[in-house]
Amino acid sequence: MLQWKDLYEECSNCTSCRLSESRTNMVFGDGNYKSDLLFVGEAPGRDEDASGVPFVGKAGKLLEKALNSLDLHREKDYYLANICKCRPENNRNPKEDEAAACLQYLRNQVALINPKIIICLGAVPTKYILGKEFKITRDRGKWVKRKGIYIMPTFHPAAILRDTNKKPLFWEDLKEIKRVKEML
Numbered sequence: 001m002l003q004w005k006d007l008y009e010e011c012s013n014c015t016s017c018r019l020s021e022s023r024t025n026m027v028f029g030d031g032n033y034k035s036d037l038l039f040v041g042e043a044p045g046r047d048e049d050a051s052g053v054p055f056v057g058k059a060g061k062l063l064e065k066a067l068n069s070l071d072l073h074r075e076k077d078y079y080l081a082n083i084c085k086c087r088p089e090n091n092r093n094p095k096e097d098e099a100a101a102c103l104q105y106l107r108n109q110v111a112l113i114n115p116k117i118i119i120c121l122g123a124v125p126t127k128y129i130l131g132k133e134f135k136i137t138r139d140r141g142k143w144v145k146r147k148g149i150y151i152m153p154t155f156h157p158a159a160i161l162r163d164t165n166k167k168p169l170f171w172e173d174l175k176e177i178k179r180v181k182e183m184l
Contacts, residue, residue, distance in 0.1 A: 004033065007108050011085050016101035019043075019086035019094075025052035026086055029109060031079035036116040037072075037181055039063070040106065041156060042124035043084035043098075045091050054080045059158035063121075066157075066171065070178045077181075081109050083125050093124055103128060116184045118149055119177060122156030141173045143180070150180055 002010060012026050020026075027044035030053050039055075047057035055063055064074060072078060084094040084102045094102075110118070120126040123136040129151060130144055136153055144151045154173040155166050 001111050002108055004112060007105065007112070011105050014085070014101070014105075017086075017098045019084060019088060019098050022089060023086040024049045027052055027054050027082060028085060029079060029081035030054050031074045032076050033079050033109075033113055035076070035078050035113070036184065037078040037119070037177070038110065038113055038115040038117065039078055039080045039119045039121055040125040040129065041080070041082045041121045043082050043091075043094050044087040045158075046087065049087035054082055055157075058161060059156065062160060063157040066174055070174060072178060072181075079109075079113055079115070081106060083128050099124070099128055115149060117177065117181060118151045120151065120153040122153075122159065126153040140169065141176065150184075152177065 008028055011028055014020055014026070027048045041054065044054060045057050045059070047060075048054050054060070067073070067078070074080070083099050083106060085105060086102075088094055088098065118129065120129050126134050126136050126139070130139075130153060134153060136155065140154045141152065152173065155170045157170070160167050160170050
């Protein structure tokens with residue numbers, strides 16, 4: 001297992017898939033790496049690629065605002081990462097080989113953080129963390145415990161921006177995350 005500095009360096013120099021060819025910045029992660037709460041998205045978008053920081057676009061701002069309203073703050077209460085560390089063109093979902101090339105980095109981050117809770121934001125992280133049999137619409141809001149870690153899939157905040165009917169369910173999931181975090 002690589003330590004933070006070496007892991008960051010390896011990610012920055014990665015050319016394991018075609019996404020490295022068009023990236024502006026590798027997007028490693030952000031927040032409190034000593035937190036017991038980890039949010040995992042699919043891949044950086046345009047704003048994230050430009051800044052090198054995850055969840056800074058419209059969807060990220062929505063997530064941060066919702067979590068702040070629950071008194072959960074990026075700098076002290078959680079860490080954010082993605083399945084892929086480079087942006088797929090046109091913000092498409094990562095392809096199997098792209099995700100496979102990056103999963104080792106996410107696994108290393110999880111080992112270093114040692115979270116008690118992992119939240120899968122959307123279908124892509126749900127697929128790679130919980131398995132292909134899990135479906136985001138059917139299984140969102142349900143806890144799964146693996147290797148002592150509580151894992152919950154929920155909607156990606158970008159899905160809330162596209163379909164506001166999902167907002168009440170997303171909000172319920174976030175309140176449940178806060179409840180479990182306080183319980184652990």
